Amino acid sequence: xxxxxxxxxxxxxxxxxxxxxxxxxxxxxxxxxxxxxxxxxxxxxxxxxxxxxxxxxxxxxxxxxxxxxxxxxxxxxxxxxxxxxxxxxxxxxxxxxxxxxxxxxxxxxxxxxxxxxxxxxxxxxxxxxxxxxxxxxxxxxxxxxxxxxxxxxxxxxxxxxxxxxxxxxxxxxxxxxxxxxxxxxxxxxxxxxxxxxxxxxxxxxxxxxxxxxxxxxxxxxxxxxxxxxxxxxxxxxxxxxxxxxxxxxxxxxxxxxxxxxxxxxxxxxxxxxxxxx
Amino acid sequence: xxxxxxxxxxxxxxxxxxxxxxxxxxxxxxxxxxxxxxxxxxxxxxxxxxxxxxxxxxxxxxxxxxxxxxxxxxxxxxxxxxxxxxxxxxxxxxxxxxxxxxxxxxxxxxxxxxxxxxxxxxxxxxxxxxxxxxxxxxxxxxxxxxxxxxxxxxxxxxxxxxxxxxxxxxxxxxxxxxxxxxxxxxxxxxxxxxxxxxxxxxxxxxxxxxxxxxxxxxxxxxxxxxxxxxxxxxxxxxxxxxxxxxxxxxxxxxxxxxxxxxxxxxxxxxxxxxxxxxxxxxxxxxxxxxxxxxxxxxxxxxxxxxxxxxxxxxxxxxxxxxxxxxx
Numbered sequence: 374x375x376x377x378x379x380x381x382x383x384x385x386x387x388x389x390x391x392x393x394x395x396x397x398x399x400x401x402x403x404x405x406x407x408x409x410x411x412x413x414x415x416x417x418x419x420x421x422x423x424x425x426x427x428x429x430x431x432x433x434x435x436x437x438x439x440x441x442x443x444x445x446x447x448x449x450x451x452x453x454x455x456x457x458x459x460x461x462x463x464x465x466x467x468x469x470x471x472x473x474x475x476x477x478x479x480x481x482x483x484x485x486x487x488x489x490x491x492x493x494x495x496x497x498x499x500x501x502x503x504x505x506x507x508x509x510x511x512x513x514x515x516x517x518x519x520x521x522x523x524x525x526x527x528x529x530x531x532x533x534x535x536x537x538x539x540x541x542x543x544x545x546x547x548x549x550x551x552x553x554x555x556x557x558x559x560x561x562x563x564x565x566x567x568x569x570x571x572x573x574x575x576x577x578x579x580x581x582x583x584x585x586x587x588x589x590x591x592x593x594x595x596x597x598x599x600x601x602x603x604x605x606x607x608x609x610x611x612x613x614x615x616x617x618x619x620x621x622x623x624x625x626x627x628x629x630x631x632x633x634x635x636x637x638x639x640x641x642x643x644x645x646x647x648x649x650x
Numbered sequence: 651x652x653x654x655x656x657x658x659x660x661x662x663x664x665x666x667x668x669x670x671x672x673x674x675x676x677x678x679x680x681x682x683x684x685x686x687x688x689x690x691x692x693x694x695x696x697x698x699x700x701x702x703x704x705x706x707x708x709x710x711x712x713x714x715x716x717x718x719x720x721x722x723x724x725x726x727x728x729x730x731x732x733x734x735x736x737x738x739x740x741x742x743x744x745x746x747x748x749x750x751x752x753x754x755x756x757x758x759x760x761x762x763x764x765x766x767x768x769x770x771x772x773x774x775x776x777x778x779x780x781x782x783x784x785x786x787x788x789x790x791x792x793x794x795x796x797x798x799x800x801x802x803x804x805x806x807x808x809x810x811x812x813x814x815x816x817x818x819x820x821x822x823x824x825x826x827x828x829x830x831x832x833x834x835x836x837x838x839x840x841x842x843x844x845x846x847x848x849x850x851x852x853x854x855x856x857x858x859x860x861x862x863x864x865x866x867x868x869x870x871x872x873x874x875x876x877x878x879x880x881x882x883x884x885x886x887x888x889x890x891x892x893x894x895x896x897x898x899x900x901x902x903x904x905x906x907x908x909x910x911x912x913x914x915x916x917x918x919x920x921x922x923x924x925x926x927x928x929x930x931x932x933x934x935x936x937x938x939x940x941x942x943x944x945x946x947x948x949x950x951x952x953x954x955x956x957x958x959x960x961x962x963x964x965x966x967x968x969x970x971x972x973x974x975x976x977x
Contacts, residue, residue, distance in 0.1 A: 432749050433730050513824055518817075597819060610792045612722050613742075614954055615729075615749040 435618040440625070443618040452607070457626055459602040460591050463519070464630065467526020468587040472580060475531050479538025480564075500532055504590070508597040522594030522603075529590030530583040537579025541572030574649070577642040584634035588627055680713040683885070686724025686736040687716055688866075691911045693922040694839065696903040697759070697929075698737075699910045701892025710884030716910065725869065729753050734874045735885055739794045740864025740937075741945050741954075743965050748955055752872040755966040757886045758937035759893070760865035762858035762928040765798025766838035768822075771851035773832050778806035778855055787818035787831030795835045798857040801948040805861035839924035847917060858928070863948065864941045864966075865928070875967075886970040890935050897934075900926055935971035942966060 403411075417437045423429075424436045431439055447453040482489045504525060512521040545568055553563045595605020604623050611619035687695060698716065701707055707714050717724075724736035725743075729751030743755045767786065769775040775784065781803070789795050803810060818825045822834035822841055827850070836842065838856055845852050857863065868889065870882050896903040904922050908914050942962050949955040959965065 430730065430750065432726065432746075432751055509819060509821065512819055513821060516830075518819075606790070606792075609790065613745070613792045615722070615726070615746050615751060617749075 432615050432617050435621060439618040440621040443616070444622045444625075447619065447622060453622070453626060456602060456604050456607045457630065460588075460595065460604040460627075461630060463522045463526055463591040463594065463603070464587045464634070467523045467590055468530050468580075468584060468634070470523065470527040471530025471583060471587065472534050474527070475535040475538055476576075479535045480542060482535075483539045483542035496532070496535070504528060504593055505597065508593060512597070522591060525594035525597075526587045526590030529593070530587045533586060534576075534579040534583045537575050537582070538572065541575030541579075542568055544575060545571040570648075574642075574646060577638060577646070581635055581638045581642075584638050585631045587634070588631040592627065679711060680708060681711055681881070682713050682715060683735060683881075684715045684717050684733055686721070686727060686733065686738075687718050688721035688724055688737050688739070690718050691716070693904055693907040693911060693914060693918050694925045695910070696900075696907045696922055696925075697889060697893035697896045699892070699906050700895050700903050701888045703906045703909065704892070704895065706888035706891045707885070710888045712881075712884060712888065725751065725753060728869055728871050731871050731873045734878065734881060735868060735870050737866060738869050739866050740941070741794065741797045741949060743864070743869060744942070744946055744949055744959060744962070745954060747959055747965050748957075753869045754872060754875055754964070755864070755867050755869050755937060756875075756882055756970050757868040757889065757935040758864065758931075758941075758971075759867045759889075759935070760928045761931040762856070763794075763798055763801070763861070763863040763865045764837050764839055764925075764928050765795055765802075765857045766836055766842065767799070767802065767833050767855040767857075768826065768836050768842055768845065769833035769853050770826065771853055773853070775833050775855070776853050778802055778808060778860060781833060781855075782808060782812045784813060784832045785830075786813050786815045787822060787825045787834040788815055789820050789822065789835065790817045791815075795837075797945075797948060797952070797954075798863065799835045800952050801861045801863050801944070802855070802857045804948060804951055839921055839928060843920040843924050847920065861948070862938070862941045862944055864937060864945045867935075867937065879970075883970050886935065890971070893929060893934055896922075897926055897929065933971065936968055937966050937971075939963065939966075 420437050424434055427434065435443075444453070478492075482492060508521070508525050511524055512518060515521040515524060549567055549571070550563070553567050558566065591603075592605045592608070595603040596609065604627060608620060608623045611617075611623060685698070687698075689695075695716070698714070702714055702716075721736075721738050721742060724733070725738050725746050727733040728736045729746055737759070738753075740755065740758070743753055746753050767775070767778075767781065769784075773784075775781060786799075788799060799815070800810065803813065816831070818831060818834070822831075822836050823844055825831040826834045826845070834841070838854065838858075842852060842854050868886060874882060900919075900922055904914075904919050907922070911918075939962075942965060946955065946958055946962055950958065
C-alpha cells in the first residue's frame with residue numbers, strides 16, 4: 374500500500390522516536406561545558422524573544438545585549454569586582470560560622486534526646502522569624518556593620534546545615550554501632566571512624582544548600598545595612614536609579630557566586646567521599 | 651497514607667479558597683485608583699486621608715486605594731503605565747526620566763525638601779560649615795537623604811571629602827544618642843520630633859534653608875496626561891483641597907488620620923505639625939523650574955546622573971495646579 378503524500382514530512386512514529394533517542398543520546402555524549410553553553414544560549418534566545426514579543430521597555434525587562442553592555446561597563450571600571458569582593462568577604466565567614474556552630478549543636482541534638490527536647494522548639498520557632506525583621510537590630514546589638522552582615526549570612530546558613538547534620542548522624546545503621554561497641558571503640562573513635570564519615574554525605578549536602586543560602590543571607594544584610602560597598606548596595610543604588618540592566622548584572626553575578634560556592638563544596642565532596650566510589 | 655494525602659489535598663483547597671478574597675464592590679460610578687505612597691501609613695499622608703474622608707476624591711469620580719509600597723516600585727508602575735498616579739520624591743523623577751521612564755511630576759506636595767542634619771546641641775554644629783571634619787551618619791549613600799546631604803554640602807562650598815560620612819542604616823537616633831555619630835542625616839519632620847520628645851537638646855540644619863530641591867509630589871505618565879487629563883486634574887484638585895483643609899485644621903486632619911493609621915498615638919501629632927511647615931506655599935502644589943535645575947545639578951555632581959536630561963522641563967508641569975478650585 375503506497376504511503377500517503379505527507380509521509381516524507383511526517384515519518385512514522387517509531388522512526389521519529391528513534392531519531393529523538395539518537396539526538397538525546399548525542400546530547401548526552403556532549404561534554405558538560407558544551408551542554409551548559411547550549412542551555413545558556415537557549416535561555417538567552419528565549420529571553421530576547423520575550424523582550425521582542427512582549428515589547429517591554431528596558432526599565433521593565435532589559436534585553437540580553439543591554440545587560441551585556443552594562444556588564445562590560447561595570448566590569449571594566451572595576452566596580453563589579455570591588456563590590457563582589459566585599460560581598461564574598463561576608464559570605465565566606467558567614468558560611469563557615471553557620472556551619473561550625475551547627476556542627477557541634479547538631480551532634481548534641483542528634484545524640485541527646487533531652488537536649489533535643491530542650492532546644493529544638495526554640496530552633497524551629499526561630500525559623501519563623503523573618504531575618505529581614507531582626508537584621509537591623511543585629512547591627513545595633515553587634516555594633517559592627519560588617520559583622521552584622523556576616524551574622525545574617527551565618528543565621529541563614531545555620532538551620533539547613535543543622536538539620537542535615539542531625540539527619541546524617543541519625544542515618545548511621547545501628548548494626549555498625551554494635552560492631553564498634555563489640556570492638557570496644559571509645560566514643561571519640563566511634564565519632565571519628567563511624568559517625569562522621571557515615572554522616573558526611575548528608576552533611577555536605579546540607580553545606581551545598583548552605584553555600585547558596587549564604588549568598589542570600591549576605592545580600593539581606595547588605596539590603597538592611599547598605600554600606601557603600603557590596604553587591605547589595607550596588608543593587609539598592611541600581612534600583613534607585615532605575616538601571617534595570619545593572620540590576621540584572623548584579624543578579625547574574627550573585628548567581629555566579631552561588632554556583633561557584635556550590636561547585637567548590639561539590640569538589641570537596643568528591644575528594645573527601647572518594648572512598649564511596 | 652491515601653487518606654492522609656486526600657485530607658491534605660482537601661485542606662489545602664479549603665485554605666486556598668478561604669484566601670481568595672472577593673473584590674470589594676466599587677461604589678457606583680467611581681473609578682478605583684491604586685496610589686503608591688512610598689512609605690508606611692503615617693499622619694504625614696493626612697492631606698490624602700482628608701481628601702478621601704471628606705469625599706473630595708469621590709466628587710471627582712475617584713476611589714483611592716492607598717498602597718504603601720516602595721517608592722521605586724510606584725515609579726516603575728506609573729512609568730510602565732500600569733498605574734496612573736503615584737507619590738514620589740522629585741529627584742526620582744529626574745533619575746527615572748534619565749532611564750526613559752515617561753513620568754511627569756504634576757503637583758509639588760512638599761514645598762521644602764524634608765531632609766536635615768541633626769546633632770546634639772553640645773556638639774556645636776549650627777551651620778553647614780561646622781560639619782567639616784565631623785562624623786556624620788547617613789542611612790546610606792543613596793536615596794533622598796543622600797541627595798539632600800550632598801545638596802547641602804555643595805550649596806555651602808563643601809565637598810564630600812570635607813566630612814567623615816558613614817552609612818549607619820536607619821539607626822540615626824540610636825547612632826546620635828550613643829555618640830557613634832556627631833551628626834545624622836534625617837527627615838526633618840520625623841527624627842527631630844522624636845529626639846525633642848525625649849528631651850534631647852538638638853541643632854537642626856534644614857537642607858531647604860540652603861538649597862531648593864524638588865521634594866515629594868504627585869507623578870503621572872505621558873500616556874495618562876495625553877489620554878486622561880481629566881483624571882489627573884480631578885486627582886490633583888481633590889488632593890489640593892485635602893491639603894488646604896489639613897493646613898487649616900491640623901487637629902481635625904490628625905483625627906481623620908487615625909482611621910487610616912492603625913494604632914496612631916498622640917505623639918505622632920508633632921510629625922504632622924512638622925510636616926505642615928514643609929507644605930505651606932502661596933500657591934499650593936506649584937513647582938518651580940529653578941528647583942528642578944538645582945536638583946539635576948546635584949544629581950550630576952553626585953554621579954547619579956550621567957548627563958543632563960534632554961528636556962528637563964518635560965519632567966514637570968503646573969498645568970493642573972494652576973486650575974481654579976471648585977467653590
